[in-house]
Amino acid sequence: MTRLLKVAAAQLGPIQRTDDRQSVVKRLIELLRNAHSQKAELVVFPELALTTFFPRWFVDDISQADHWYETQMPSPITLPLFDEAKKLGIGFCLGYAELTQDGERFNTQILVERNGDVVAKYRKVHIPGHETHEPDRPFQHAERYYFKPSDEGFGVWQAFGGRIGMMICNDRRWPESYRVMGLQGVEMILCGYNTPLQYIPDPTQDPLQSFHNALVMQSGAYQNGTFVIGVAKGGVEEGVDSLADSSIIAPSGELLAKTSTSGDEVVTATCDLDWCYNYKNTLFNFDRYRRPEVYGLITSQRGAIFT
Amino acid sequence: MTRLLKVAAAQLGPIQRTDDRQSVVKRLIELLRNAHSQKAELVVFPELALTTFFPRWFVDDISQADHWYETQMPSPITLPLFDEAKKLGIGFCLGYAELTQDGERFNTQILVERNGDVVAKYRKVHIPGHETHEPDRPFQHAERYYFKPSDEGFGVWQAFGGRIGMMICNDRRWPESYRVMGLQGVEMILCGYNTPLQYIPDPTQDPLQSFHNALVMQSGAYQNGTFVIGVAKGGVEEGVDSLADSSIIAPSGELLAKTSTSGDEVVTATCDLDWCYNYKNTLFNFDRYRRPEVYGLITSQRGAIFT
Numbered sequence: 001m002t003r004l005l006k007v008a009a010a011q012l013g014p015i016q017r018t019d020d021r022q023s024v025v026k027r028l029i030e031l032l033r034n035a036h037s038q039k040a041e042l043v044v045f046p047e048l049a050l051t052t053f054f055p056r057w058f059v060d061d062i063s064q065a066d067h068w069y070e071t072q073m074p075s076p077i078t079l080p081l082f083d084e085a086k087k088l089g090i091g092f093c094l095g096y097a098e099l100t101q102d103g104e105r106f107n108t109q110i111l112v113e114r115n116g117d118v119v120a121k122y123r124k125v126h127i128p129g130h131e132t133h134e135p136d137r138p139f140q141h142a143e144r145y146y147f148k149p150s151d152e153g154f155g156v157w158q159a160f161g162g163r164i165g166m167m168i169c170n171d172r173r174w175p176e177s178y179r180v181m182g183l184q185g186v187e188m189i190l191c192g193y194n195t196p197l198q199y200i201p202d203p204t205q206d207p208l209q210s211f212h213n214a215l216v217m218q219s220g221a222y223q224n225g226t227f228v229i230g231v232a233k234g235g236v237e238e239g240v241d242s243l244a245d246s247s248i249i250a251p252s253g254e255l256l257a258k259t260s261t262s263g264d265e266v267v268t269a270t271c272d273l274d275w276c277y278n279y280k281n282t283l284f285n286f287d288r289y290r291r292p293e294v295y296g297l298i299t300s301q302r303g304a305i306f307t
Numbered sequence: 308m309t310r311l312l313k314v315a316a317a318q319l320g321p322i323q324r325t326d327d328r329q330s331v332v333k334r335l336i337e338l339l340r341n342a343h344s345q346k347a348e349l350v351v352f353p354e355l356a357l358t359t360f361f362p363r364w365f366v367d368d369i370s371q372a373d374h375w376y377e378t379q380m381p382s383p384i385t386l387p388l389f390d391e392a393k394k395l396g397i398g399f400c401l402g403y404a405e406l407t408q409d410g411e412r413f414n415t416q417i418l419v420e421r422n423g424d425v426v427a428k429y430r431k432v433h434i435p436g437h438e439t440h441e442p443d444r445p446f447q448h449a450e451r452y453y454f455k456p457s458d459e460g461f462g463v464w465q466a467f468g469g470r471i472g473m474m475i476c477n478d479r480r481w482p483e484s485y486r487v488m489g490l491q492g493v494e495m496i497l498c499g500y501n502t503p504l505q506y507i508p509d510p511t512q513d514p515l516q517s518f519h520n521a522l523v524m525q526s527g528a529y530q531n532g533t534f535v536i537g538v539a540k541g542g543v544e545e546g547v548d549s550l551a552d553s554s555i556i557a558p559s560g561e562l563l564a565k566t567s568t569s570g571d572e573v574v575t576a577t578c579d580l581d582w583c584y585n586y587k588n589t590l591f592n593f594d595r596y597r598r599p600e601v602y603g604l605i606t607s608q609r610g611a612i613f614t
Contacts, residue, residue: 125598125601126596126597126598127596128590128596149598150601151600151601152601153600153601153603154601173530173590174597175482175485175526175530176482176486176597176598176602176605178482179482179483179602179604179605180601180603180604180605182611183605183608183610183611183612184604184611184612184613184614185611185612185613199590201590202585202586202589202590204585205559205589205590208559208560208561211560211561212529212560215522215525215526215560216526216530218522218526219482219522219525219526220526222519222523223480223481223482223523252512252515253515253519253522254515254518278509278511278512279509280611282506282508282512283435283506283508283509283512284480285610286609286610286611287609287610287611288610289433289434289435289477290433290481290483290609290610291432291433291456291483292605292606292607292608292609293458293460294432294457294458294459294460294461294487295486295605295606296460297486297490297491298483298486298490298599298602298605298606299602299603299605299606299607300599302593302594302597302598303490303592303593303597304489304490304491304492304587305491305492306470306492307491
């Protein structure tokens, strides 16, 4: 059997601080049309796809940052993207900063079906970086100041003829993210990211960013028998160079497509969702082979404990 | 700071059915001396290093297989290996089939310190393959008939100046194995394996064996900030070709050394155990960044549940 889903990774180049949302939405619509012209049915945009990566600056009064967040989705400014997608009959996944009516701030990603319905919302679980201003850094990574870690966890939704999950950026480095979705039968994980090439706390990791990005997504795909679509906002944004390497990864862990630039770029692949069963029904038949009896520490403790 | 430990991956080529244990112990001693001549302090041998991979044959009465198991360690036949190691002041890790006094059968690995003391024993948790005779296969993989899955889980031991963990073969494909050790501060994981290149349930995986082996060990190392030493019994054993690719992997996930043959071969690397802290204290500071609140499914259910 085959269940084919043609998916597009729609990478964005940098969004500078002065680029307004109208201009960004215009770029997203261009990428959407490009993906549609290649017969993609689902197009995946990056994390925080509507603005520059604003956690690189600190503001003492967080309300001064309110303008980076969305309070409704779609909004008048983003509606043209939704309208165009619905007109073309193409679905999409979009990351943005969310400010709720209760004043909570999340790093959020939504999944929009081909009929225009928002069918799923995911809020980032693993928030990296730091909570307070660290003036010695050349640039901040204050995500833990700007975003609350979601307690809703990782869902899997029936959509696009398969079982779709979502995660955002740093989530992809944690095997638990993939596994919690794998235990819900996920067949395709959509993941946007913004990853500076310079990791201030440990410069020895800088030359390994591309390797680490591929390593975690390819192993997460293989170990759970799922497709993974990783999509970057890449290139030099406000002086900070970020990883591109957007890619479409098979349940075998193999790379099916990868961008070759760090700018706006679309790559596509036709994904047979039934490929997942080659792994889910054999080597990684969880019900037959997993041993949760001895996994207790994974949920009973947060940090490492030395005895 | 640096805490240097020179480790050797001592790969074995095939052990045929008619090869007696004396001849195998002789090969192990040769590898041990080779490792010692390269100034290694710890040498890692493969899974089931004393015999051929006997789960490839089925016997109706399991007691007919008793001769493949060890009932004591060291035994008169294996004692020369222990004696030689103690004489040279080199430690080792050895895999073998264990038959306990209670008649329980485990796939076991022990860690022997430089003074000759057996300081740790690990029994395989994730037993792959099948429970019953499957006569349609060209060869059996009846590990689930021959070995009981251990309920003791994954330990970490203070030895060789660091925190050492062990796992065996199929354990390396499961991110939970590494994570349970990571949560105990593991700095080096020792893993022997026997991996046939032909995976009967899904031949599409055959050409990917080398890729998958590297992928899981490199990601497990990186995601837990630990060295991983993977050691094969490789080559054509009783007509079944098995993966070699023994390797020493850094906490960065990078490959430090890898065998180039599928026969008896030693590769070494000097491992700075303090390298682990580059990861454990930054990106993978578990106490700061893990989210066990949303990992519940990992321990509350075994198989995938579709809702």
